[in-house]
Amino acid sequence: MGALRKVLVTVAAMGAGAVVGSALFALVTPGELQKQALLKEIPEQHRQHRDEKAHTQRLVMSTLQEATATQENVAWRKNWMGGGGRGAV
Numbered sequence: 001m002g003a004l005r006k007v008l009v010t011v012a013a014m015g016a017g018a019v020v021g022s023a024l025f026a027l028v029t030p031g032e033l034q035k036q037a038l039l040k041e042i043p044e045q046h047r048q049h050r051d052e053k054a055h056t057q058r059l060v061m062s063t064l065q066e067a068t069a070t071q072e073n074v075a076w077r078k079n080w081m082g083g084g085g086r087g088a089v
Contacts, residue, residue, distance in 0.1 A: 030038065044050060 039045070044053075
């Protein structure tokens with residue numbers, strides 16, 4: 001009888017925890033209007049950010065293409081991004 005009581009108490013405690021967790025999740029989950037507002041704030045939605053990202057990708061691709069065309073280690077150049085030194089230190 002003691003084992004059955006222990007199992008029931010454990011199941012009740014786990015159920016109560018699940019109910020509390022579900023209620024908290026429902027409270028903090030944003031509604032549809034909040035989701036739409038959040039989606040408008042995504043950086044990829046702004047033209048300037050998209051242009052900067054595309055420019056960065058072009059620079060990376062040109063560096064990779066140059067690196068494949070030469071035997072030189074382009075990552076250790078003194079002035080490969082306009083700054084001095086060895087890499088991004």
